[in-house]
Amino acid sequence: MMIDLPGSDASARPGAQAALDGDDTLLGRRTRWAVELLTAPEAPRDEDLSGHFVPVFLARHPQGFAATVEQWRGLGPFTVADYQPVAHKSWVTLQGPTGVRSTLSLTLDSTGPIRVLHLGPEVVTPPVHKWDDLVAALEQPGVTWSALVTREEGGATETLYAKDADRPMPNGSSYKLYLMRALAAAVASGSVRWDDEVTVTPALRSLPTGDMQELPDGTRVTVRETAYKMIAMSDNTAADLIQDLLGRDTVERAVEEAGHADPALLRPFLTSHEVFEIGWGAPGLREEWAAADEAGRRRLLERIAGPMTVRGSDLGPTVHRLGLDWHMSAWDVARVLGLLAEDGVRDDGGDVEEILTAYPGVPVDTARWPRVVFKGGSCPGVMMFCWLLEDPDGVRCTLVLQQRADDQKLIGDGQFLRGMGGRVIASGLLSGTSR
CATH class of the missing domain: 3.10.450.280 (Nuclear Transport Factor 2; Chain: A,)
Incomplete structure (x- = not known):
């Protein structure tokens, strides 16, 4: 839409x-x-x-x-x-x-x-001239939402708008930001090279979004292309291949190093394959996950390792209330976005920057914002979009919008929330003016 x-x-x-x-x-x-x-x-x-x-x-x-x-x-x-x-x-x-x-x-x-x-x-989004316009658009019965808008200039960060920005929220595919951070660090240290290859196997194949799940078993793809698809196309199989390459413990350390306020919420750090398999797979897995402590959850993940049994048509009830998602506050998202932006600056080869800025999510005035890092995320009952935008003078603005609901129909396919992000970006509010 x-x-x-x-x-x-x-x-x-x-x-x-x-x-x-x-x-x-x-x-x-x-x-x-x-x-x-x-x-x-x-x-x-x-x-x-x-x-x-x-x-x-x-x-x-x-x-x-x-x-x-x-x-x-x-x-x-x-x-x-x-x-x-x-x-x-x-x-x-x-x-x-x-x-x-x-x-x-x-x-x-x-x-x-x-x-x-x-x-x-057609989905029509209302104009945004002031923050109250954003509130009026996003307030609806049955939907919990949060938002954060910041502006960083000269080393100082100003909060332009915040609504429940410290509340942990399920975020869907924005977990891939942590995978990208861990990968950038591994490349910088020399333990991984962009031209290294990962191999598609049944145990690592996930469900869409993306297209790598359709590659034949044994297909080898470079780390560079896999990372690009993970971020630009939010490819779930690509993300699982990257996590398999790095190791779960490496990604969990990246979560801590990125300043997540409560890293235990992301331990064990799930793959998309695991969320699909536990959330909509064999009866009883959801309840077992919800009742288990961290050690019990890790044992459960070992037990279900193998080819996926879930199909896209199996997805239905929301499962984020059971801890089957990746929980981050808006501030957590903003912190990892900022660190990734610095990773892009430090990477002399330009690969990190190319991957991060490949897809801006919405049409953006490139004269006003020549650099845009974007990530979206969704799961039944979950929707989020986040942007880091940098102007020609190096001033950075971050925008995070998050929604969750027990009923997926209340959120829809996310085009309204994404459109509201576009409204805010073009409103002038990020630079202190409105039009």
């Missing part, structure tokens, strides 16, 4: 079609082709689609994806009202004949074809 970002409203943006037509990147070409599926005079045939998608996407449509496209076309004819490309993702707002707007969202696979294509109702 749509990320309706700051500065936009529910009207069509001038030049949206021209912007899409003029984008000659691979993302632009793929997006243009996808839009034409919905706007061309004739509906596509399934044989016309196979070369444009990864096989796993088409496998989810055993009756053929062309039938789904035909349903989407029935909402048209469409005009392009907005186009927003960000790294390997794009969002196109399409306006139908009655004025109803939908958003076509697209994600490219790392090999080039389309991995995700979805049409859904």
Whole structure:
């Protein structure tokens, strides 16, 4: 669904079609082709689609994806009202004949074809001119949320806004920030090289997000590419491969060294594979995990080691209340983001910086913020997004938004929370002004 970002409203943006037509990147070409599926005079045939998608996407449509496209076309004819490309993702707002707007969202696979294509109702985020606007947007029954906004200049850090920023919250994939810190330290010490390789095995294969779970057993991938996918694409299998390379104890030390307020919350430091297997696997595992102390939990992890038995369709009830997630406060997130930013500065080869800044999460004014480190995270009932932004003068701002709920439906797919982050970034509040 749509990320309706700051500065936009529910009207069509001038030049949206021209912007899409003029984008000659691979993302632009793929997006243009996808839009034409919905706007061309004739509906596509399934044989016309196979070369444009990864096989796993088409496998989810055993009756053929062309039938789904035909349903989407029935909402048209469409005009392009907005186009927003960000790294390997794009969002196109399409306006139908009655004025109803939908958003076509697209994600490219790392090999080039389309991995995700979805049409859904547009999600509109309200403007943010003051912090009360953020509060009004995020306050809703059944959802617990926290936020932290800081500004660092000349060695001094100012808290611009904080709401329950010391409260430990489940964070989903933002745990990968600690893995990246541990990896950067291992490379700096010489114990790991970027050109070293990791090997995909059944015991290390996880569920999406990402695409490395689809690689054949025995596939060898460089540490550099694996780390890139772990951060830029939030690839779960990539993260588990990195953790296997480094060792659980190494990552747990990285948590302590990054200043987590209560490192015991992340011991043992779980892999994504383990969260999926305990959370939605064999009956009784969830309750056993919740009742066990740290030693008992480590024994449980040893017992379930092996190929995953859980499928994506098995995911359902929320499990974060049982400690099956990675709990960090907004301040914990801000601290590890800041340390990673320093890792990027110290890395003379530039690999750390390239990985950290590959995907900014939302469209960002690069003249205003030429350096952006971003990470998002989700799990049933959990959503978070965080940014570290640096201006041309070296002033750094950090933004952390976290949500949790017992009912996943109250949070949705995260596009609203991500859009609110974009609203804050473009509001002027980070630099002390608002527009």
